[in-house]
Amino acid sequence: MYICQICKKHPATIHLTDIHNNVKKEVHICESCAAEKGFNMQTAASLPQLLGMAAKKKDAGAPKPSRFASDEDILCPKCGSRWSDFKAKGRLGCPEDYTAFKEKLHPLIACQLAVVPIGSGPLHVGKHPGKRIVIDSVAREARNLELGLKRAVSEERYEDAARIKSELDALKTRSREA
Amino acid sequence: MKIDDCFKNDGEWLKGAGPNSDIAVSTRVRLARNLANRRFPTHPDHSDRREVLDEIKDAFDAIPAGSSFIWYELDGQLPMDRRLLMERHLISRELAEGSGPRAVAFDETESMSVMVNEEDHLRIQCLRSGLRLREAFDCVNQLDDDLSERLAFAFDPIYGYLTSCPTNVGTGLRVSVMLHLPALVMTQHIEKVFRAVYEMRMTVRGFYGEGTEAYGELYQISNQITCGRSEEDILADMEATIQSIIHYEGKARHELAEKGRNRLEDRIWRSWGTLTNARLMSSEEAMRHLSSLRLGHVMGMMDKFELRDLQRLFLLSQPAHLQRMEGKELDSDARDLARAEFLRNRLGPEAN
Ligand SMILES: [Zn+2]
Numbered sequence A: 001m002y003i004c005q006i007c008k009k010h011p012a013t014i015h016l017t018d019i020h021n022n023v024k025k026e027v028h029i030c031e032s033c034a035a036e037k038g039f040n041m042q043t044a045a046s047l048p049q050l051l052g053m054a055a056k057k058k059d060a061g062a063p064k065p066s067r068f069a070s071d072e073d074i075l076c077p078k079c080g081s082r083w084s085d086f087k088a089k090g091r092l093g094c095p096e097d098y099t100a101f102k103e104k105l106h107p108l109i110a111c112q113l114a115v116v117p118i119g120s121g122p123l124h125v126g127k128h129p130g131k132r133i134v135i136d137s138v139a140r141e142a143r144n145l146e147l148g149l150k151r152a153v154s155e156e157r158y159e160d161a162a163r164i165k166s167e168l169d170a171l172k173t174r175s176r177e178a
Numbered sequence B: 001m002k003i004d005d006c007f008k009n010d011g012e013w014l015k016g017a018g019p020n021s022d023i024a025v026s027t028r029v030r031l032a033r034n035l036a037n038r039r040f041p042t043h044p045d046h047s048d049r050r051e052v053l054d055e056i057k058d059a060f061d062a063i064p065a066g067s068s069f070i071w072y073e074l075d076g077q078l079p080m081d082r083r084l085l086m087e088r089h090l091i092s093r094e095l096a097e098g099s100g101p102r103a104v105a106f107d108e109t110e111s112m113s114v115m116v117n118e119e120d121h122l123r124i125q126c127l128r129s130g131l132r133l134r135e136a137f138d139c140v141n142q143l144d145d146d147l148s149e150r151l152a153f154a155f156d157p158i159y160g161y162l163t164s165c166p167t168n169v170g171t172g173l174r175v176s177v178m179l180h181l182p183a184l185v186m187t188q189h190i191e192k193v194f195r196a197v198y199e200m201r202m203t204v205r206g207f208y209g210e211g212t213e214a215y216g217e218l219y220q221i222s223n224q225i226t227c228g229r230s231e232e233d234i235l236a237d238m239e240a241t242i243q244s245i246i247h248y249e250g251k252a253r254h255e256l257a258e259k260g261r262n263r264l265e266d267r268i269w270r271s272w273g274t275l276t277n278a279r280l281m282s283s284e285e286a287m288r289h290l291s292s293l294r295l296g297h298v299m300g301m302m303d304k305f306e307l308r309d310l311q312r313l314f315l316l317s318q319p320a321h322l323q324r325m326e327g328k329e330l331d332s333d334a335r336d337l338a339r340a341e342f343l344r345n346r347l348g349p350e351a352n
């Protein structure tokens, strides 16, 4: 996973490569920045243009972080890879990195969903090793409602949250009675 | 083992069969898995990759389904043979062009394949023709169950299955459907579709996956979210998105047939003319014209071949397959010459 080079906030999901004079350059940007720049698949803007945009955005935005205030590096004790390696390559070193880099990695994973802070329970739903999955429509519906509830709370839509909560309760009562 | 001996049949995905096959060319479902307590294959220290490979091979040998798989190690093979596997969609470009101990296991129908030591230790995938998400998922899910009895997978209760790239964490499930969308391209609605796809948190890619261009108006739509949604939900979302794109492409085709019939027929028959007469043909140009023929065929405007034979031409006109048929390495110019001749022979008047 790369972090968007324009906003430096979201995970980059659009990857562009350009080979010019035998030099390979890569640009990684997120969808919202891509949309903002009017980027589309058919007429992909040229790489220099995009890099130009990235540079401009950086200058116009928040003051450049000072060299000293830059985030300190973290090391995975198990495999020796560093957070800075991940930032450069977009790939982790070993499963243990998820624990070692938790503070920085968690927001990147969670921002795909509703905003879920560390400590608010599992993000993963679905299969576990050794447990075969059975398709259970009640559980699925409950899970969807739970997700909706979390999102509504995090977005401070309390009326929606109350409505979803009562739906969820009703569903739970129904499945207990069944 | 010679690579040619592996390919007994055409890949199942080439059949041009299955639900919605007029628009949905193929469905691919894959699970990313890693062994616990091992470095990911992307770690710069490669010293345990051989052990990982052997451990996985042992697991394959031990499970009942294992005997139906061909195990093929890629290290030390010719680049052309590796490219052949890539063109058949059995391995990714990354695995083809990588280095070090790595392998692919695939079944005779070329519908199941497992990449070993790509970006993750295991990429279990199933490729089927047409739109068949559940079927393809059931296949990978079953193999995952079998392998998980022999291998300890890296799993975390918070994040799910742990992967080398956090964009795969959680279910490790990536579902892709290859769609043929010429009418949306022609009616210039394709960008609207892309925007809607992005809004659904899905991505669009070209013919060979990540970082490749969309040749022949073939687009691969995949889910982006792998964590926080169950396998069931991911499949349901994908099904709904794909069905709606299929609906729009169908509508656009209908519209073209009603209002732009001359333009449409002109395009299809021009492509026919080019394919049956050209003396030089790049792979990109071939894909473009074969795309027209596919459209013409499924819309009942052209009745000169079976869909499955046409689909084979998409594959056989790719560089590695072309060189395999010619039995020698060819540079790009020689390939364009050979490709044009091959397509003339298959489609032209002397074809039947
Ligand atoms: Zn961004």
Ligand SMILES: [Zn+2]
Pocket (backbone or CB within 6 Å): A076, A077, A078, A079, A080, A081, A093, A094, A095, A096, A097
């Ligand atoms: Zn590590």
